[in-house]
Amino acid sequence: MVNPDTSAIDLSRAIHLKQVSCQEVMQSTLERIARLNPVSNAIVSLQEPELLLAQARERDAQLARGESMGWMHGMPQAIKDLSNAQGLRTTLGSPLMKDFVASEDGLMASRMRASGAIVIGKTNSPEFGLGSHTFNEVFGPTRNAWDPGKSAGGSSGGAAVALAQRLLPVADGSDFMGSLRNPAGWNHVFGLRPSQGRVPMSPAQDVFIAQLATEGPMARHVADLAMLLSVQAGAHPSSPLSLNDDPAQFAGSLESDPQGQRIGWLGDLQGYLPMEGGILDICQSALNSLAGMGCQVDEARLGMPPEQIWQAWLVWRQALVGPRIAPFLINPTNRDQIKPEALWEHDQSLTLTGAQLMSASASRTRFYLSMLALFEKFDVLAIPVAQVWPFDVSLRWPDNVAGRAMDTYHRWMEVVIYATFAGLPSISVPAGFGENGLPMGLALIGKPQGDWDLLKLAHAYEMANETLIAQRPPGV
Template sequence: MLHSSQNINEFGALDLSRALHTQQFSCRELMQATLAQLDRLNPGSHAVVSRVDSDALLAQADLRDAQLARGESMGWMHGIPQAIKDLANVQGLRTTLGSPLMKDFVASEDGLMAQRMKAAGAIVIGKTNTPEFGLGSHTFNEVFGPTRNAWDPSKSAGGSSGGAAVALAQRMLPVADGSDFMGSLRNPAGWNHVFGLRPSQGRVPMSPAQDVFMAQLATEGPMGRHVRDVAMLLSTQAGAHPSSPLSLKDDPAVFAGALDMDPQGHRIGWLGDLRGYLPMESGILAVCESALKSFSGMGCSVDEAALGMPPEQIWQAWLVWRQALVGPRIAPFLINPANRAHIKAEALWEYDQSLTLTGAQLMSASASRTRFYLSMLQLFEKFDVLAIPVAQVWPFDVSLRWPQNVAGRTMDTYHRWMEVVIYATLAGLPSISVPAGFGANGLPMGLALIGKPQGDWDLLKLAHAYEMANPDLIARRPPGV
């Protein structure tokens, strides 16, 4: 049914949905095209792991076609192939967390995100690769190996949603889920020239979860090659759930609405490198500032902005919160002391540091976080959106564990080189990475836009306006795709 001049893999998710529902092509044809793209590109990138048997997937696609033939549709994702990040459960598939200790664990039921995507009609074809326990913005592990950047296989894909970002960029998936603690939806999106949204705190409930009251820094969310696909997937992922008592009760259907808006008059505050506080590799600020010129051309005002409290205080609060939340995640794996030999050093460092934390330290860090949030509210009296680079370094050599030096400054932790992303996380604010452009090295970089509290919808509309104003930039494809 597909015209010979069309390439199914180039379709965005919403375009696929319309085409399937109007029978421009079948769910089987889409699955065949997806599997062929995986066979061609995934061996070189290791983006999708734990693949489901091809015959079983084609049989599921045939069932979806039969439903459409009867006039039945499960939802907008009807028949669309999906791979779920390997930190989330999918019934019958391995959830390895990138850890050799979990390499044989098979989930007995779906997590909430997989439930919602399946209910909308998605067909799960496998998982997307992630670093061990999702720690570190560089996707490598001892179970599946490294995921390689879509634009240069010798470079890192970022992380922890690195597999998802590369699968999108290489047209193996039309839209993807991910999760974000320290930039894990934003950094890999920026490094692979796609869009990645960290939703507002509580927008997307996470279940099952070890803790549903304190652990609010990490969130699941959507990625895509088009903002409209990101918004549509958010409409499926979002929505309150009883298992997540702090989840937002807003109707998620709003994210399925029209994104068109007039950006004229929007006020953008440019944080840059925080007046020299954040070390940045050469060329990153220039690429991001070129993207900001596009906003100026759209009628937005762009002015310099500054955080309302010393960044080092914010960082110290971040360290306490992160160790307090990450350490207990690692603890169950260390009930058996012999497991230390099978856990990466960065995770052990988080765990060991957490053992020395006191309640007084956590409350002090919480007070610092509160002061920071209030200072961000003051900034949003002057600006509608804040902008900052999505990373401080270009994609680095895939064989490195993490950059130990940035622009002449030594990094004192395995994640200090990603300090730039913590501001949206700590304040619980929505933030979307939009493709900013390419450096002299030919590698992509993203610009992070940070929205007002619970301002996901307005942020998505501004990002969509940016996408519409830069069609040639957004349309660029990685080599070999």
């Protein structure tokens, strides 16, 4: 019998020791998907069960011959529906792409398959991955694992819910504006936005300028997350700015003593970021846990006015997102089939000039240097992973936060941009639950290319909060 709470590392060990067969793992996974997925809608484009069971039997036959493909041998895996997996639809959540079938794997999917994963389907995402709320006109909304009436976050909402409901042992996702971190925080799992260049993205429309988005891992345990990163990471010729570090480092021991680590608490940036009630309190309790482990927690302040950072961010985001939407508008009749938020990004990008982008790049440089100055005082920065609790699933986006009107469809997510804009690693760790019973995450931000040190701190936090981390959604 397969225990759905088994960690991915322990599951891999059990498969390789033949304590459980790949076929049994697949059968158990499909049964859980059949029971829970009709409500949550986390996994889409699910492949035929007999096809998947046949692949699982072949993995068992390989083990019987003494052959293992790697750590993920026989593990069911669903790829986020923004990335290609050979033979499966890549819809991008868009009606315009609902029939597109990928002819080859993307780089991340190919690396996971090479490590033995069996791709069972895709995980749901918002249209074009825009907006931290997973709904689209192709598959409908993904519902929060803790309350089906609430948003799962996004854009890796399907991945986060699949993890929380034990439909997958680990999951992949991607992150531009918090898309790995926000849904992780809202579904009580871990999500890591790796350092810029850590996980190369291929194929890509542009490999030199478009560096704000990155793919990365999600998991219920930090050790599992690190192991998946060891599969996903590593330089590739198609991604000239990818990092050359050996990804095997992430398969090492995470044991460490956090005593004396200096943590800078950014909070709501001295009142700049509106926050719904209770969020700061929950995150403070997580910080108290870190302090109880011997970390030194002090207030931190950005060395640059946050409104300047936001204005530079808008230019960069529109410059990168607009051209992604443009090919779908070559045929002008397609406008009616594209969500208004994507059209807004595209239309705003049409007025941008090269001078504006260079000015925004100079602002980004100043911000990066200000973050380096902060890291002379602190080892890690901490900030809430979201400004609002999971909201009603029927709402497109919150237009008001704590009495303050939001002037764009993503302003309510402003809290996540700082790690992205500086290219820094950031992990969302479960912080606890509000009076509403919904989860919230705390984002820990590491130094440039400090993924390994960040993972070790997150692991120590997990070990100190095992009872909290082990909580499961209702019905799971």
